[in-house]
Amino acid sequence: MTVTLDAEVAVIGVGTVGSMLMWQLGTRGVSAIGFERHAPGHDRGAVGGETRLFRMAYAEGPQYAHLLRSALNCWRELERESGTELLVQCGGLAIGSAAGRHVGQVLASAAAADVPVELLNHDQAAQRYPQHRLLDDEVAVLDTQAGFLRCEPAVLAATALAEQRGAAVLRYTDVDTVLDNGDHIEIRAKDAAWRVREAVVCAGSWTDRLLPTGWDRLLQPRRVRLSWFAARDPAMYTPDRFPIFIRQTGRRHFYGAPSIDGISIKVAGLTTSHAVDDPDRIERRHSQEELVAESAMVRDLLPGLHPDPVRTDALTDMFTADGTPFVGRIAAGSRLRIASGFSGHGFKYAPALAAVVAESVASGTDTPLAFMSPIRLGRI
């Protein structure tokens, strides 16, 4: 019996990667249905908090270089098509001990990927960026192509363009089940069902719930905290004077973005994220213990900020054991693919990754990002 398809492709989760994938499928003329349990741009997943860092000199390794280069073009294309400013290339600093792993990895990765950077010794960095109180052995690597992305408008822009090209985005539709029926994929939400040729699960912190048993052992949602601190002199923290930064000082690893509201600076601690059992039940408020630790860090290292945050939040992202996402078919030959586990760093390259996935879905071929393949863990 021939199955009537509702669309070629289903995208489950229209968040960061899902919205970019819908846009990229639309660009290729592939009919798609997106399912989103809230509405694109919401702040109950990994999108929220106004900005995401974009970096080219990438400590995570030169294997990302191709995606990052392509992402730069994709962001500009999304800006052109939507008429929305999304990426501000104000530069970025990687700060840490001159002999430490963080600075070493950034330099090595930049050299391997041919990304231009400037190494500032302690005095140069301290003079140029007095907003940071540097320890005696600390230096900074300046990546002039780095900057920040406006995350909510980016998701909204990609979704709108996909819809303009004929895609259906089903808002407030919580997918319960995704079934691989061999010759098609069936998606169920409440009493309704849809059939498509292929499906991509981009459900962020909820991805494992829609996949066969076993994936919950490979994917772990984590709570990531964000805090905003008021500047004593806001003029010192505008994008032209205060690049984004990632800093490893002793055991403290944190990052931040310049002020976009003229009042506060966002600072987030990476290593203080922690595993959560249920991403729908995270504590968004910071505990007193967390606030005390954050204040101490800011008082020590960012003296131009009032050390008690004026605003805080916490969101979740899905993490993998090795920090590298899973992107590809969930089993050899399956019509069901996954794009998840972006482990706290997937926003910057999302549209480029989506372009690769869209291309492979459109052509029915495997997704050619070997280092992200679920196969790498011997899963399939």
Ligand SMILES: Cc1cc2nc3c(=O)[nH]c(=O)nc-3n(C[C@H](O)[C@H](O)[C@H](O)COP(=O)(O)OP(=O)(O)OC[C@H]3O[C@@H](n4cnc5c(N)ncnc54)[C@H](O)[C@@H]3O)c2cc1C
């Ligand atoms: C606080 C924080 C700061 C970060 N900072 C940076 C940064 O500076 N730079 C950077 O590059 N990356 C950063 N990241 C990481 C980046 O934001 C994430 O890796 C990326 O946004 C993940 O995208 P995603 O599409 O996997 O998940 P999401 O964007 O969360 O999208 C998943 C979507 O699936 C939907 N969904 C889930 N289940 C269902 C279902 N059953 N049915 C229908 N819809 C469903 C959800 O509602 C959600 O909209 C940060 C992450 C966090 C949390």
